Amino acid sequence: MSMKSGSDWALALLRTLPRVGLMNLPREPFRKHPRTGRGQHGGKLHGGPQKGSYQRMSYPRLGWEPRKVPWYVRVPMENYYKDHHLKRQYPPLSLGTLQLLIDTNRISTDEPIDLTAICNTKLHEVRPQERHYGFHLTVDGIDTFKAKVNIEVQWTSEAVIAAVEKNGGTITTSYYDLHSIYAAKDPIAWFRTGKPIPKRMIPPEDAIEFYTNPKMRGYLADPEKVAEERLVLAQKYGYELPKIEEDPQRDLLLKRKDPRQIFYGLEPGWVVNLRDKCILKPKDEALLQYYSN
Amino acid sequence: MLQNIARKSFKFRPVVCFKNSPQCSILPGCGNTEVCPPHARNYSAYFKSRVEESPDKYTEYEKSFEEWKFVEKLIPPTHVPEPPRDPTLKLPSGWYKANPPKDCSYNIRRTKNHMIPVYCQIMARGDVRFTHIRRVEGNIWQLEKDIGQWLQDRYPLKTMNTRTHEICRQVIIKGDLVDDVKEWVTAQGF
Numbered sequence: 191m192s193m194k195s196g197s198d199w200a201l202a203l204l205r206t207l208p209r210v211g212l213m214n215l216p217r218e219p220f221r222k223h224p225r226t227g228r229g230q231h232g233g234k235l236h237g238g239p240q241k242g243s244y245q246r247m248s249y250p251r252l253g254w255e256p257r258k259v260p261w262y263v264r265v266p267m268e269n270y271y272k273d274h275h276l277k278r279q280y281p282p283l284s285l286g287t288l289q290l291l292i293d294t295n296r297i298s299t300d301e302p303i304d305l306t307a308i309c310n311t312k313l314h315e316v317r318p319q320e321r322h323y324g325f326h327l328t329v330d331g332i333d334t335f336k337a338k339v340n341i342e343v344q345w346t347s348e349a350v351i352a353a354v355e356k357n358g359g360t361i362t363t364s365y366y367d368l369h370s371i372y373a374a375k376d377p378i379a380w381f382r383t384g385k386p387i388p389k390r391m392i393p394p395e396d397a398i399e400f401y402t403n404p405k406m407r408g409y410l411a412d413p414e415k416v417a418e419e420r421l422v423l424a425q426k427y428g429y430e431l432p433k434i435e436e437d438p439q440r441d442l443l444l445k446r447k448d449p450r451q452i453f454y455g456l457e458p459g460w461v462v463n464l465r466d467k468c469i470l471k472p473k474d475e476a477l478l479q480y481y482s483n
Numbered sequence: 484m485l486q487n488i489a490r491k492s493f494k495f496r497p498v499v500c501f502k503n504s505p506q507c508s509i510l511p512g513c514g515n516t517e518v519c520p521p522h523a524r525n526y527s528a529y530f531k532s533r534v535e536e537s538p539d540k541y542t543e544y545e546k547s548f549e550e551w552k553f554v555e556k557l558i559p560p561t562h563v564p565e566p567p568r569d570p571t572l573k574l575p576s577g578w579y580k581a582n583p584p585k586d587c588s589y590n591i592r593r594t595k596n597h598m599i600p601v602y603c604q605i606m607a608r609g610d611v612r613f614t615h616i617r618r619v620e621g622n623i624w625q626l627e628k629d630i631g632q633w634l635q636d637r638y639p640l641k642t643m644n645t646r647t648h649e650i651c652r653q654v655i656i657k658g659d660l661v662d663d664v665k666e667w668v669t670a671q672g673f
Binding site: 286289290292293294295296301306310311312313331334335336337377378381453454455456460461462463464466467468469470471472473474477 | 542543544545546547548550551552553554556557558559560564565566567574575576577578596597
């Protein structure tokens, strides 16, 4: 390759440059901390006063640090809010509110209730930009909850699970990564951008225990263990467990999403064409392998 | 030699290119990493450039109309759904269709979401609280008298301060009495 102009040289240089990474990022050039003088270069007082203890030839008290609050006076630091901006947030949705939404025909119990169904009421929202990872179904209004639903939430407690299953419904806790939340909270806006439906990622390390726990009805738990835990919970709270197998709404109550799936009936990797009302499915082997994995 | 230049240039900071900088020879954004000549760097040329490439650059796909029914379920309703119409229907959540008394000189209308318009206004970090009854129609002073008397009977040791805001059609009560007022409003049937 012949180097003709300066831009060619610059481009050739760019090709040889390493990629920017954590390993090759240099430190920010900042001013060095002024080192206290040693010996004859100001090492006599170490920032202390000329008078006082020095003049009286008594050494500074134990624990004295120049230009600093001593360590025994400093306010102890309790990092209660450390990394709070990185933690997963689950905005609450109470059982009473859910019952109200169902009673006022905001949510249909003929379909499985998930994040998209709750967000489509336009009364409750998740903001992924504020690290909202979905809804937390709370116990408020547990005494008046009478609906029989197949609901999928992102966080819940044991009493809520008992309340839902007592009425003959089913509940699942499932994880959505933030990228999937963007698609799930407003699917039509997502389809309008022309992007394919994303693949739902598996939970992070600190959440995988919750989502594989059959007691919490995790979506990655073994279904047989979940069925066993349903019976255990019914005995613990003292109610008779309704039999789902003999229920006329059996298909509805046992409807579950694939761990990679965001919407019922639609698979990741598909592109929805809203104008022609059709769905474009990729045929490429690499894409199929990526989205099916 | 290039390696040496690379090492020297990375001694301090990585080079950052901005879209406006004249040194930038790579068009940023949208995954477009093609190197463009300088005359293509201005905005008009950038936005006039073709969005779509020729079809042979894309992977194959197939069209399907069967799954559209699943997309239809994801479309949110454009209007607020109609709630149950029967006023005698008792729902577990306590919601009921408004059935105001005929001989009453005032009325409290429901909101567009079919809820009772009673709200708490919090001021001064929670030290000052007011209860607002909004959407009052008719004789607003009669409502103020009725609700004030009922609250006074319920809390005889407290002084109930009520006032009306005729222009905004509100009755304002001092204190956080949302639950009590909602109880009275539901008992009246508004």
